Amino acid sequence: MRTVDWDYQNQSLLLIDQRLLPGELRVAAYSDYHEVINAIQEMVVRGAPAIGVTAAFALALAAYRSSASHTTEMLRNLSIAGDELIAARPTAVNLKWAVARVLAKAHEAPGDLDQLRKLVLEEALRMADEDVAINQRMARHAAELIADGDTIIHHCNTGALAAVDWGTALGAIRMAHQQGKRIHVLVDETRPRLQGVRLTAWELQQYGISFDIIPDNAAGYYLSSGQAHKVFFGADRVAANGDVANKIGTYMLALAAQDNQVPVYCVAPTSTIDLSTAMGTLIPIEERPPNEVLNIQVDGKSVAPTGCTARNPAFDITPNRLISAIVTEKGVVYPPYPENLARNIGLIES
Amino acid sequence: MRTVDWDYQNQSLLLIDQRLLPGELRVAAYSDYHEVINAIQEMVVRGAPAIGVTAAFALALAAYRSSASHTTEMLRNLSIAGDELIAARPTAVNLKWAVARVLAKAHEAPGDLDQLRKLVLEEALRMADEDVAINQRMARHAAELIADGDTIIHHCNTGALAAVDWGTALGAIRMAHQQGKRIHVLVDETRPRLQGVRLTAWELQQYGISFDIIPDNAAGYYLSSGQAHKVFFGADRVAANGDVANKIGTYMLALAAQDNQVPVYCVAPTSTIDLSTAMGTLIPIEERPPNEVLNIQVDGKSVAPTGCTARNPAFDITPNRLISAIVTEKGVVYPPYPENLARNIGLIES
Numbered sequence: 001m002r003t004v005d006w007d008y009q010n011q012s013l014l015l016i017d018q019r020l021l022p023g024e025l026r027v028a029a030y031s032d033y034h035e036v037i038n039a040i041q042e043m044v045v046r047g048a049p050a051i052g053v054t055a056a057f058a059l060a061l062a063a064y065r066s067s068a069s070h071t072t073e074m075l076r077n078l079s080i081a082g083d084e085l086i087a088a089r090p091t092a093v094n095l096k097w098a099v100a101r102v103l104a105k106a107h108e109a110p111g112d113l114d115q116l117r118k119l120v121l122e123e124a125l126r127m128a129d130e131d132v133a134i135n136q137r138m139a140r141h142a143a144e145l146i147a148d149g150d151t152i153i154h155h156c157n158t159g160a161l162a163a164v165d166w167g168t169a170l171g172a173i174r175m176a177h178q179q180g181k182r183i184h185v186l187v188d189e190t191r192p193r194l195q196g197v198r199l200t201a202w203e204l205q206q207y208g209i210s211f212d213i214i215p216d217n218a219a220g221y222y223l224s225s226g227q228a229h230k231v232f233f234g235a236d237r238v239a240a241n242g243d244v245a246n247k248i249g250t251y252m253l254a255l256a257a258q259d260n261q262v263p264v265y266c267v268a269p270t271s272t273i274d275l276s277t278a279m280g281t282l283i284p285i286e287e288r289p290p291n292e293v294l295n296i297q298v299d300g301k302s303v304a305p306t307g308c309t310a311r312n313p314a315f316d317i318t319p320n321r322l323i324s325a326i327v328t329e330k331g332v333v334y335p336p337y338p339e340n341l342a343r344n345i346g347l348i349e350s
Numbered sequence: 351m352r353t354v355d356w357d358y359q360n361q362s363l364l365l366i367d368q369r370l371l372p373g374e375l376r377v378a379a380y381s382d383y384h385e386v387i388n389a390i391q392e393m394v395v396r397g398a399p400a401i402g403v404t405a406a407f408a409l410a411l412a413a414y415r416s417s418a419s420h421t422t423e424m425l426r427n428l429s430i431a432g433d434e435l436i437a438a439r440p441t442a443v444n445l446k447w448a449v450a451r452v453l454a455k456a457h458e459a460p461g462d463l464d465q466l467r468k469l470v471l472e473e474a475l476r477m478a479d480e481d482v483a484i485n486q487r488m489a490r491h492a493a494e495l496i497a498d499g500d501t502i503i504h505h506c507n508t509g510a511l512a513a514v515d516w517g518t519a520l521g522a523i524r525m526a527h528q529q530g531k532r533i534h535v536l537v538d539e540t541r542p543r544l545q546g547v548r549l550t551a552w553e554l555q556q557y558g559i560s561f562d563i564i565p566d567n568a569a570g571y572y573l574s575s576g577q578a579h580k581v582f583f584g585a586d587r588v589a590a591n592g593d594v595a596n597k598i599g600t601y602m603l604a605l606a607a608q609d610n611q612v613p614v615y616c617v618a619p620t621s622t623i624d625l626s627t628a629m630g631t632l633i634p635i636e637e638r639p640p641n642e643v644l645n646i647q648v649d650g651k652s653v654a655p656t657g658c659t660a661r662n663p664a665f666d667i668t669p670n671r672l673i674s675a676i677v678t679e680k681g682v683v684y685p686p687y688p689e690n691l692a693r694n695i696g697l698i699e700s
Contacts, residue, residue, distance in 0.1 A: 022655040186661070189643070191541060191565035194653050197646070202655045213660040215541035215643055216567040217599025221635070221666040224601065249567025251574065252602045259605055285571070293539065293565055296547070297647040303544050305372040305552045310563040311536070316571040 001027075002132075004045060004053050004164050006125060011064055013057040015045045018161055022202040032065065033058040033081050040088040040095075043193065047162025048236045048272050052094030053131050055085040056124035059102045063117040071109065071116055078106055078120070090284040091245050091315045092236040093274040098127065128164045134269050134329040135166035142172030142232075142267045142327040148181045150229045153219050153257075155188045156247035157199035158234035158267065169232040169267040170200060172327070177209050185211040186222055190247060192293045192312060216249045220256040231257040235268035235326075242320030242337025243280025244268075248313055254322040263324040270328045270345045280317035288312045351377075352482075354395060354403050354514050356475060361414055363407040365395045368511055372552040382415065383408040383431050390438040390445075393543065397512025398586045398622050402444030403481050405435040406474035409452045413467040421459065421466055428456055428470070440634040441595050441665045442586040443624040448477065478514045484619050484679040485516035492522030492582075492617045492677040498531045500579045503569050503607075505538045506597035507549035508584035508617065519582040519617040520550060522677070527559050535561040536572055540597060542643045542662060566599045570606040581607040585618035585676075592670030592687025593630025594618075598663055604672040613674040620678045620695045630667035638662045 005014040013030040019042070020026050028044060030036050036058040039045055045054050062081035068074035082099035089095060105123040109116040146152070152173060156162075159170035167174065177183055185204060190196035197213055204211045214222065222228040231253060237245040244250065244266050257264045277283055293310035296303050304310075326333045330347045333340045355364040363380040369392070370376050378394060380386050386408040389395055395404050412431035418424035432449035439445060455473040459466040496502070502523060506512075509520035517524065527533055535554060540546035547563055554561045564572065572578040581603060587595040594600065594616050607614045627633055643660035646653050654660075676683045680697045683690045 022653075023651055188567075189541070189646075191539070191567055194646070194648070197644075197653050197655075197658070201658050205655055205657065211659075213643055213654065213658055215598065215662075216565070217538075217541055217602055218661065218663055218666070220602040220605070221598060221663045222661075224667065248565065248571060252567055252570040252606050255570070255605045255609055256602050293563055294547075295648055296539075296544070297650065298544070298645055300647065300650060301373055303372075304547050304563065305555055307555065308547070308551050308563055309561075311568065311572075312565075313568055313571045316568070317574065 002165050003050050003161050004057065004128060006057060013054070013061060015039060015054065016161065017044050018046060018199060019044055021198055031061060033062040036061065037084055037088045047157065048092040048094040048234065049131050049135065049163035049168065049269060051089065051092060052098040052271060053124070053128050053164050055095045055098040056102050056127045058085055059099065060121040060124045063120040068113065071111055071113060074113060074116055075106060078103060089286055091286045094271055097271045101127065131164040132166055135163050135168060135171050137329040138168060138267060138269060138327055139166060139171035139175035141331050142265065143175040143179060145265055145325065145332065146172065146176035146181055146183065146230065151184045151186060151227060152230045152232055153186045153188065153222065153228045153253065154200060155233040155250055155253055156190045157195040159200060159203040161199050161203065162234065168234040168269070170203060172232060172267050173209065174207050177207060183209060185209060186219070186228055187211050187213045188216045188219060188249065188253065189213055190249065191216055219253050223256045223260040223262050228262060231262060231264045233266060235266050235272050236315055237277065237283050238266070238268055238273040238326060238341070239277045239280050239283060240275045240338060240341065241279045242323060242326060242335065242341055244318045244323060245280060245283040245315050246318060248316050251316040251318045254318045258322050264322055265325055265327060266323050267327045270330060273328070273341055273345060275342060275345065280319060283317060285316070286314045288314045352515050353400050353511050354407065354478060356407060363404070363411060365389060365404065366511065367394050368396060368549060369394060371548055381411060383412040386411065387434055387438045397507065398442040398444040398584065399481050399485065399513035399518065399619060401439065401442060402448040402621060403474070403478050403514050405445045405448040406452050406477045408435055409449065410471040410474045413470040418463065421461055421463060424463060424466055425456060428453060439636055441636045444621055447621045451477065481514040482516055485513050485518060485521050488518060488617060488619060488677055488679040489516060489521035489525035491681050492615065493525040493529060495615055495675065495682065496522065496526035496531055496533065496580065501534045501536060501577060502580045502582055503536045503538065503572065503578045503603065504550060505583040505600055505603055506540045507545040509550060509553040511549050511553065512584060518584040518619070520553060522582060522617050523559065524557050527557060533559060535559060536569070536578055537561050537563045538566045538569060538599065538603065539563055540599065541566055569603050573606045573610040573612050578612060581612060581614045583616060585616050585622050586665055587627065587633050588616070588618055588623040588676060588691070589627045589630045589633060590625045590688060590691065591629045592673060592676060592685065592691055594668045594673060595630060595633040595665050596668060598666050601666040601668045604668045608672050614672055615675050615677060616673050617677045620680060623678070623691055623695060625692060625695065630669060633667060635666070636664045638664045
């Protein structure tokens with residue numbers, strides 16, 4: 001089952017509703033792209049690769065539902081829908097990447113409206129298939145960085161649920177596990193949305209990979225006591241200089257790893273690398289509702305005193321100096337990143 | 351109301367049950383020192399200064415309940431009770447400090463059993479009163495490090511609830527607030543026990559100090575974006591070289607502060623400084639039950655998949671190189687700590 005899929009019969013987009021996991025595995029169907037924008041904002045679907053492909057399918061929905069009477073009007077509709085999709089979540093660049101790719105394809109279309117619709121959908125379907133293949137290639141490259149016996153700290157969720165299938169950083173761990181390497185994962189619970197506990201733990205159970213959940217703030221203890229050998233995470237956007245925007249907490253984790261000479265690996269497809277953003281400080285950081293921090297309960301009782309306020313930045317920037325390597329589907333990129341990332345993106349895959 | 355107090359009428363120890371806050375303010379009474387050990391382990395009472403004085407009162411309970419027929423037997427009973435109390439939580443040195451002080455006083459006692467009992471109780475009462483006075487002196491020293499307009503990141507709870515009254519790091523913030531300085535506190539929620547949300551937020555509301563709760567892993571974002579000017583926390587044990595054992599997450603917070611040239615202040619009474627422990631790596635780190643990590647709920651539903659395991663180290667070590675100053679009741683101690691901490695402890699207060 002794919003995290004993001006297309007229902008040919010009903011011409012609708014299917015998303016695993018990740019808000020309900022691990023308690024319930026439910027697939028939601030979408031036929032209106034406005035609903036998809038809402039689903040992205042509410043994190044029914046999340047993870048940079050997954051929301052990129054979701055946006056591509058959302059454009060297909062926009063094309064099929066459009067009442068445009070000629071292609072110029074349709075292209076204008078798609079452009080507006082694309083802008084709305086990009087605005088849904090500002091940090092991950094995959095939304096922008098996916099919209100740009102689909103719109104470029106749409107502009108190649110001949111005059112026929114039905115052909116244009118078909119072309120947009122075909123491009124989305126191609127992107128979905130490519131995402132799986134790209135993730136698996138990336139995982140094979142990244143798995144070479146994992147040794148038999150490694151204990152790996154992993155942040156957020158970067159598995160099959162963060163992509164169409166397979167995943168990025170967790171995909172690498174899964175690949176290494178399939179290769180017979182014995183791995184133990186320390187799963188950052190990843191406050192406030194708890195993607196580590198909810199999603200990564202759930203995936204690891206299914207893959208049969210050994211793990212323990214830890215509070216995010218305990219990573220430093222395991223790193224400084226020599227109990228963790230590698231740090232792996234994904235990315236929501238990689239700037240041209242190799243600075244990484246990723247789930248809140250990544251920066252503190254990378255710092256603690258560096259302070260203890262533990263390698264830090266970011267696994268992200270080239271679609272997440274944004275050469276038009278020179279450095280991390282230029283990446284917009286989304287702030288999400290305070291309630292995501294305050295809604296925590298223990299023993300059925302709310303913990304936060306009534307009337308509290310909270311801040312909830314969803315991402316932070318990990319400077320390139322803290323990152324040992326960035327792994328894309330085209331290989332392992334080492335510093336200096338400004339040169340080597342651009343070279344990696346330009347590589348033609350064999 | 352004191353966090354730790356003595357009920358003269360019933361000769362019992364009174365503790366605010368901090369597990370019930372902020373929902374309910376309930377005082378529990380203890381007349382058996384074994385129950386007090388359990389209360390310390392279950393974190394009815396927590397915070398290094400608070401559990402130190404609690405242990406002193408527990409020895410008074412042991413003395414009053416003892417059926418010893420002569421002082422040698424009584425002293426042996428007290429010595430056994432003291433060892434059990436010290437073992438209740440291994441990281442905070444205040445348990446050891448308090449037990450040693452009470453036992454030393456008991457050994458000064460003349461032959462009479464009742465006098466010995468009275469002497470033990472009087473010492474515990476003196477320690478409780480001293481704790482409040484010490485915290486207030488410490489707060490005045492530490493408040494000088496706080497400037498008007500500061501935004502301060504604070505970890506765990508170090509307020510009145512962590513001591514007999516007033517508090518350590520939060521006591522400094524409270525003092526600065528009383529001095530008219532405008533302060534905003536970013537309250538680390540402090541996973542997994544959530545002392546920040548439960549206790550620090552509750553205290554700050556009562557003091558009328560402005561704050562926002564943040565996930566622990568978001569501190570790095572506020573530090574790197576220049577939105578936080580100081581970091582304050584307490585300590586469970588300070589080694590002779592200035593390494594600080596404190597609530598899990600302190601190390602990663604201090605690292606992130608240092609990476610952004612933000613000063614890091616540890617506020618702890620001299621009773622928390624353990625000159626017999628040369629360095630932080632020699633301090634035992636308590637690991638608490640996994641359920642404290644896994645029992646988190648959102649919208650009334652458990653988050654962790656069934657069958658998950660977790661690790662739950664309760665403390666970590668922040669190396670002295672990350673700490674700008676350690677503030678005791680005797681003043682502000684700057685590096686080099688090995689010399690200056692010993693000198694500070696030796697100071698006679700005016």
